[in-house]
Amino acid sequence: MEPLRFDQVGITRSAHKLINNLSWKVASGQRWVILGPNGSGKTTILMLASARLFPSSGTVEILGCKLGKTDTRYLKSRIGLSAPLESRMFSATGTAIEMVMTGKYGDLAPWWHHYDSQDKRHALLLLGQAELEEKAEEAFGVLSEGERQKVLIARALMPRQAGFATREVELLLLDEPSAGLDLGGREHLLAYLENIMKNPQLSAVVMVTHHTEQIPLGISHAALLKKGEFMAQGPIEEVLSDSNISECFDIQLKIRYEKGRWWTARL
Numbered sequence: 238m239e240p241l242r243f244d245q246v247g248i249t250r251s252a253h254k255l256i257n258n259l260s261w262k263v264a265s266g267q268r269w270v271i272l273g274p275n276g277s278g279k280t281t282i283l284m285l286a287s288a289r290l291f292p293s294s295g296t297v298e299i300l301g302c303k304l305g306k307t308d309t310r311y312l313k314s315r316i317g318l319s320a321p322l323e324s325r326m327f328s329a330t331g332t333a334i335e336m337v338m339t340g341k342y343g344d345l346a347p348w349w350h351h352y353d354s355q356d357k358r359h360a361l362l363l364l365g366q367a368e369l370e371e372k373a374e375e376a377f378g379v380l381s382e383g384e385r386q387k388v389l390i391a392r393a394l395m396p397r398q399a400g401f402a403t404r405e406v407e408l409l410l411l412d413e414p415s416a417g418l419d420l421g422g423r424e425h426l427l428a429y430l431e432n433i434m435k436n437p438q439l440s441a442v443v444m445v446t447h448h449t450e451q452i453p454l455g456i457s458h459a460a461l462l463k464k465g466e467f468m469a470q471g472p473i474e475e476v477l478s479d480s481n482i483s484e485c486f487d488i489q490l491k492i493r494y495e496k497g498r499w500w501t502a503r504l
């Protein structure tokens with residue numbers, strides 16, 4: 238069973254094709270990065286992959302469940318999503334640990350859900366992995382941008398309530414986890430992400446980023462999105478070539494791989 242499978246997927250809004258005839262397979266164990274210009278449809282793909290959006294045409298299968306033929310409440314409990322939009326829905330006075338714990342009930346979790354001591358232990362463990370244990374009781378709103386991003390990722394990894402059981406996240410989706418970070422913040426986040434990529438419980442990870450320098454070690458595959466279509470996809474070392482990157486962003490770019498990182502600059 239593949240964690241993700243898109244077959245000729247299309248999304249149409251007001252006669253515009255946001256996603257066009259997109260086919261994509263993410264096999265178990267793979268870690269993907271999606272790159273592409275603003276408005277090319279990256280977030281839309283993550284909304285499909287997290288069962289928050291249904292395709293207008295084609296089929297989407299997530300963790301073996303076909304969208305439209307599945308109870309998405311249960312499916313969503315197996316998926317972790319960290320997206321900028323999520324943090325805007327939270328009260329600024331809630332603490333970092335409360336923010337992580339709300340991950341237990343998925344998106345739009347109200348504050349009056351029940352959290353027990355085991356949830357608290359787990360949230361603290363996740364904050365510890367993000368090197369943020371000492372910030373657990375700080376208000377989420379006063380944390381730095383980099384700290385907030387890590388809290389959101391920890392929240393996406395919080396085990397989920399599904400009916401009477403609690404489940405570990407199997408598919409992790411990250412939308413621009415490094416957006417707005419300074420150099421130090423980016424390096425700390427990259428180290429955190431590198432550890433997450435090694436987590437064997439995660440059958441797949443898909444992250445979206447704008448900069449190749451923000452791709453952590455452990456990413457195995459890449460997809461380049463242009464106007465709602467993948468113009469290249471496959472093993473990262475095959476996809477991230479000068480010609481592919483230049484075509485994707487409509488500018489002559491040079492990309493090189495050095496010391497575990499992908500560096501891009503104008504020719």
Ligand SMILES: Nc1ncnc2c1ncn2[C@@H]1O[C@H](COP(=O)(O)OP(=O)(O)OP(=O)(O)O)[C@@H](O)[C@H]1O
Binds near residue numbers: 274275278
């Ligand atoms: N509900 C909607 N109705 C109409 N257009 C939409 C809707 N949702 C998204 N779009 C449009 O779809 C396109 C793709 O949006 P999306 O957010 O997926 O792009 P993106 O690649 O994530 O961009 P960015 O890099 O800026 O985050 C954009 O042009 C956006 O305006």
Ligand SMILES: [Mg+2]
Binds near residue numbers: 279280412
């Ligand atoms: Mg986006």
